[in-house]
Amino acid sequence: MxxxxxxxxxxxxxxxxxxxxxxxxxxxxxxxxxxxxxxxxxxxxxxxxxxxxxxxxxxxxxxxxxxxxxxxxxxxxxxxxxxxxxxxxxxxxxxxxxxxxxxxxxxxxxxxxxxxxxxxxxxxxxxxxxxxxxxxxxxxxxxxxxxxxxxxxxxxxxxxxxxxxxxxxxxxxxxxxxxxxxxxxxxxxxxxxxxxxxxxxxxxxxxxxxxxxxxxxxxxxxxxxxxxxxxxxxGAELMNRAFRREYSETKKRIVLLPGCMRAHANSECKAVKVKEGLICGDCTPACNVNRLRHMGLKKNFDVYIIPHASDLSLWSPRKGREKAGIIATACATTLVEGGWELKRYDVPAQCVLLDCSGCKKHWHADGIPTGFNIPEFKRILNLTYLSKT
Ligand code: SF4
Known part of the structure; x- marks a missing residue:
């Protein structure tokens, strides 16, 4: 390992x-x-x-x-x-x-x-x-x-x-x-x-x-x-079970990804800054974020890159805005805290754990591009109120 x-x-x-x-x-x-x-x-x-x-x-x-x-x-x-x-x-x-x-x-x-x-x-x-x-x-x-x-x-x-x-x-x-x-x-x-x-x-x-x-x-x-x-x-698994019913009632889905999933670091990444975070600028086909962005275009979900410790209250339900189910991703040290914070803001959420931690800021001198299990992500993405699992 x-x-x-x-x-x-x-x-x-x-x-x-x-x-x-x-x-x-x-x-x-x-x-x-x-x-x-x-x-x-x-x-x-x-x-x-x-x-x-x-x-x-x-x-x-x-x-x-x-x-x-x-x-x-x-x-x-x-x-x-x-x-x-x-x-x-x-x-x-x-x-x-x-x-x-x-x-x-x-x-x-x-x-x-x-x-x-x-x-x-x-x-x-x-x-x-x-x-x-x-x-x-x-x-x-x-x-x-x-x-x-x-x-x-x-x-x-x-x-x-x-x-x-x-x-x-x-x-x-x-x-x-x-x-x-x-x-x-x-x-x-x-x-x-x-x-x-x-x-x-x-x-x-x-x-x-x-x-x-x-x-x-x-x-x-x-x-x-x-x-x-x-x-x-x-905790991540118990939380997903606890939050599943509310999440599965949402039709719109938004995926929040950490910056460490990008193929390139800040200076080379062409992502565009918006109020909610960053939107991939499509510079590298093999980038894990870009792959998900393409999947999102086909399957109708939005993808944002958000910085570590960002303001999650941005995702709370607002009048006139469709209540979205959030799929959040982070490494094992921060995922549960983020899930509870989303819950406090009344955001129906599910989470997928990064397969490992690797960001340059916290963990690795050069940074390792991270990713997660795609079948697990698709399972969560496809959860509806009719789903049994
Ligand atoms: S493909 Fe998108 S997220 Fe990945 S490095 Fe390029 S602009 Fe950034």
Missing amino acids: DAVTYSLKINNSDSGRYYADIRTFADEVFAESGESLQPITENYTWYLKEYGLEEIRETEEYILELLSFGVLWRNYASTALAAKTAPYITLARMSEWRKKHQRMKPYIDFARGVLFTLFLLPYNKKYEDLPVPRLEDIDHVCKWFEATGEFREQALRFIRWRAYWGTLNETELFNIFLSIRKFTDWFIQRSAEVLGKYTGNVDGFLRRSEKKYRWREDRIQCSRSRLEYHLNMV
Whole structure:
């Protein structure tokens, strides 16, 4: 495997095998949650209904929220709790400013990189052991998640869970956190068995690149553990299942692609800038973006190239505009966050994972043109309200 971190293509095959594996494993995760997490989500949805806090979503989404809480708590709570003072609000706002003001992004990102390392990622951790969640600690860790800009969507969901947990007694809370912890332990072991073959280069990448990313704004994004890759792989599949019904009711489809799928870098790419992003200028027939553009002309979907961390609220339904189903693509470190953000903007969406990560900005010195599994893309493109899968 010569991928930077993960690759959905193993033994020079295409990524078809991965999609068979991930579907089977997502079934297993859902079944395993039946006795441990689903009773918790049932009580939670009762609370949400009782107080009219949100329209009830699919069970898969709530399971993914609890699993994400278990994994992210394990990976980040010690660090977040050791970071006592930080410009949390400014950092959280900076991650929004960079989306809205793309021209200012390099300057904002430079400042974020320095502030992350100075304030959010203390070298001497006070808490070496994984702390058992306490409600006040969850508040602090959620503030830290928001400040990173990497886990904003997760933080928004955890804060709602925390409000519910605030209504329970100590024994009930203890049992919930014990169930999440046991489920997370099971997931750590089982996901490594099933998905480990796709993430074999992650640990080596993390060892080699520790110093290189030290002062960079993508330090957290590019330092995700192998476990988080597994979480995001299962997360993308569970999310697609949860969002499928609404997406399949749309007739118009729009495909959002990252810049790393282009055959050429910025200066040589002839794509034209528009409000929503970039539209391919048809300079290279073999370019993956151009191939999809041609497919779109035949099958009646639009294709846009959008920058990493762009303003996804642009795609929210507007009066007088047909509600479109969005197919979004990104690498394993960012796809789930983007999917949740689209959901927050009421955009019916599905996602397709890039077969590997390779952009010059974050991952590879020269950049590797990326792509995704075309049969999987066509399957999603063709989903209608009559589809069974
Ligand atoms: S074919 Fe389109 S997307 Fe690809 S490099 Fe050329 S203009 Fe850019």
